[in-house]
Amino acid sequence: MPERDSLDLELQAYIENGINDDARFNELALQLFDYQYRRNAAYRRFCRSRRAEPGRLLRWEQIPAVPLTAFKDLTLACEPPEDAAAVFMTSGSTDPSRRGRNYHPHLHLYDASLRAGFARSFLPDRRTMRMLVLNPRPHQQPNSSLAYFLGRLVDFFGTEDSAYLMDGDDLQIDKVVAALREAETTGEPVALLGTSFAYVHLLDALEQEGLTFHLPAGSRLLDTGGFKGRSREVSAEDLRASFMQSFGIPAPWCINYYGMTEISTQYYDNTLRDALLGRDIRSRHKTPPPWSRIRIIDPETGANRPPGEKGLVVHYDLANRGSCLAVLAEDSGYDVLTDNPEDGGFVLLGRAEGAEARGCSIALDEMLQANRP
Structure with a gap:
């Protein structure tokens, strides 16, 4: 079986299983990073500039996150873009001449x-x-x-x-x-x-x-x-x-x-699920599913922010096999603490401003610099 098909089956099985397994998530994230590093040239150049290569990383948190705006300026795809089963594009409401593109070789993982x-x-x-x-x-x-x-x-x-x-x-x-x-x-x-x-x-x-x-x-x-x-x-x-x-x-x-x-x-609000389970709804927050992780980071150091402290939102998404599993959003938020860690999540505050916005710009400059001839 081709490597791509084998990886897809493993990812889909984990998504459909629905069980939160940190060790298995870490294993699959590193496996997917290895695949995307080898197949996605623009992403590989960025990772090399950060000296992040397969075999050197031990944890999913170490996988370099692509700044969101890079999807407007670079082709971030693991397979030929012309072979994509679907190309999803941003609305271009900020700048119609520049629209972010995400190329999907198939939609099995997206659907799962x-x-x-x-x-x-x-x-x-x-x-x-x-x-x-x-x-x-x-x-x-x-x-x-x-x-x-x-x-x-x-x-x-x-x-x-x-x-x-x-x-x-x-x-x-x-x-x-x-x-x-x-x-x-x-x-x-x-x-x-x-x-x-x-x-x-x-x-x-x-x-x-x-x-x-x-x-x-x-x-x-x-x-x-x-x-x-x-x-x-x-x-x-x-x-x-x-x-x-x-x-x-x-x-x-x-x-x-x-x-x-x-x-x-x-990412969905927690309230309906909590209400049906008879839980006391103490806060309204987004809950990452088992095949995804969220980090709230300091825009200058990249370190995790403590719960309750504002930072940039970084996504690690195993379903995003066709481009990059790690994406630095242009949004700010903070982690919330709950009695059960598996029911935790994050509060989204909106578009990044101030230090968070500067952190996004610096990350984009680094990505584009790594891809200049």
């Missing part, structure tokens, strides 16, 4: 991560559910990881009466209202899925019409994204309050997820 993570954090009590999607269909946004993600959720977990309620950029308010009224009548719980800004648009329209709903118990809501490039922003707390007021969905059942084009795993 998507299925396991969603079932673990959003549907731990159900196998399927009617899904109402406030986003265009995947074929309307072929390079959008978000559109692909939501489409596969419908494929894997949606009942036959699930529906997409946007056509391009047009949110079909009448269809949303009809679907929500139907849910109230039948008593069957529904799941609302969409971007934060789509919800703001919907909430504004419902308020204008004086419409509110009391969706059946067990209904839930997933939102993602921020308001970059938008003229209006709404805090997460205000959004959850509006969800309760407009849909009757309690705050713990309103889940935000954090994902990026440049990685292949999503």
